[in-house]
Amino acid sequence: MKTDTKMKIEGSWTEIKGKLKQKYASLTEDDLMYEEGQEEELYGRLQRKLGKTIDDIKEEINGL
Template structure:
């Protein structure tokens, strides 16, 4: 996922991220501010998945975005 696109459209992505990963809190996403590394860590924490799987989910999620 393109970091510049994430950071540039963070407010719009916030809702889509919450819809995709409902266990993420608003606080998680407020702190994140568009960092895919931070997001991967939060996915690991909230869903109990490996970092590689979290990164794969983030990459696959990019396919669903209208960026």
């Protein structure tokens, strides 16, 4: 079963990526690169760049 976050990412990543870039100017295209099945790598990059927990990142994505 897919998580809500994974379904949201797969469904509208371009829109989510734009909102994250607006909120966090330090994020680059490389930080936000997403390929299907590579969610954990994405979360890890965002965690390192933003200094947040993976749960915080998932919650933020779900809130967008």
